[in-house]
Amino acid sequence: GDSVTQMEGPVTLSEEAFLTINCTYTATGYPSLFWYVQYPGEGLQLLLKATKADDKGSNKGFEATYRKETTSFHLEKGSVQVSDSAVYFCALSGQAAGNKLTFGGGTRVLVKP
Amino acid sequence: GAVVSQHPSWVICKSGTSVKIECRSLDFQATTMFWYRQFPKQSLMLMATSNEGSKATYEQGVEKDKFLINHASLTLSTLTVTSAHPEDSSFYICSARDTSGRGYEQYFGPGTRLTVT
Numbered sequence: 001g002d003s004v005t006q007m008e009g010p011v012t013l014s015e016e017a018f019l020t021i022n023c024t025y026t027a028t029g030y031p032s033l034f035w036y037v038q039y040p041g042e043g044l045q046l047l048l049k050a051t052k053a054d055d056k057g058s059n060k061g062f063e064a065t066y067r068k069e070t071t072s073f074h075l076e077k078g079s080v081q082v083s084d085s086a087v088y089f090c091a092l093s094g095q096a097a098g099n100k101l102t103f104g105g106g107t108r109v110l111v112k113p
Numbered sequence: 114g115a116v117v118s119q120h121p122s123w124v125i126c127k128s129g130t131s132v133k134i135e136c137r138s139l140d141f142q143a144t145t146m147f148w149y150r151q152f153p154k155q156s157l158m159l160m161a162t163s164n165e166g167s168k169a170t171y172e173q174g175v176e177k178d179k180f181l182i183n184h185a186s187l188t189l190s191t192l193t194v195t196s197a198h199p200e201d202s203s204f205y206i207c208s209a210r211d212t213s214g215r216g217y218e219q220y221f222g223p224g225t226r227l228t229v230t
Contacts, residue, residue: 036221043119043206044157044221089156093219099210100147101219105156 002027006090006104013080013111021075021107023064023090031094033057033066033073034101038087047075047088085111116140117209119222126197126229134192134225136207142187143209147219148180151204163190197229 006023013019025031032051036044048057050066050073057064062077073090090104116139126132136146144165149157161171161182169182179201181193190209194201204226208219 041224041226043223044208046218046220049218100159100162101208103156106154108154 002031002092002094002102004090004092004102004104006088006107008105009087009108011107011109013109015082015111015113016079017111019075019077019080019084019109021088021090021109023073023075023104025071025073025090025092027071027092027094027102029094030068031092033064034091034093035062035064035073035075036089036091036103038089038106040086044089080109080111082111082113085109115211115218115220117207117220117222119205119207119225121225122223123226124228126227128198128229129196131193131195132197132227134194134205134207134227136190136192136209136222138188138209138211138220141209141211141220143190144187144212145210146184146190147208147210148182148190148192149206149208151206151224153204157206160192194227197227199229202227202229 003026034049035047037047048059050057053068055066064075087106089106091101118137120135146163148160160175161169163169163182163184165184171177184190206224208221
């Protein structure tokens with residue numbers, strides 16, 4: 001079945017540092033890929049998405065490129081802020097699974113001033 | 114646009130009682146809603162898929178008689194935790210799929226924290 005693997009946290013960074021969170025997936029067909037962010041005590045917010053190979057999703061300075069050859073969708077941000085402290089979830093929606101979302105385990109990011 | 118609300122945002126109940134959680138899509142119609150459960154510092158676990166006007170589809174290992182789901186309208190799904198026990202304490206999150214043409218993206222509610230004492 002479909003699965004998503006992302007790097008375990010917590011990831012602790014200083015403000016203005018570069019952030020990378022690795023995400024790889026296993027799926028049949030051509031899934032859509034997502035990054036969601038969860039701030040403390042809140043639900044999930046869609047951060048960005050990509051629906052086909054080589055698509056780049058971007059939002060709020062975050063970027064991720066759908067790499068079919070490496071089955072990856074790594075999240076990057078060039079200069080993080082304290083307000084980026086949150087848990088980040090990589091997810092896929094596969095046609096074979098009826099478009100249900102499959103989540104990775106989540107990566108907690110803590111940005112220190 | 115694409116706002117999903119949940120009510121209540123948090124609830125404390127006594128063991129043995131039932132609790133109902135509402136999930137509403139505020140500005141779009143959702144023929145499909147999903148219910149997730151999240152344990153502290155863990156990922157989301159899909160509990161069930163709720164389809165308007167039909168029975169919910171439960172994931173393996175989820176007790177359908179304990180977690181009752183009703184999706185009576187295109188904007189409302191409810192999850193009732195029956196005879197709650199302390200092990201049911203968790204963060205419950207719903208999402209709604211907008212199938213009106215925006216694709217099959219899911220929009221998430223803010224979550225409901227349930228504490229069973």
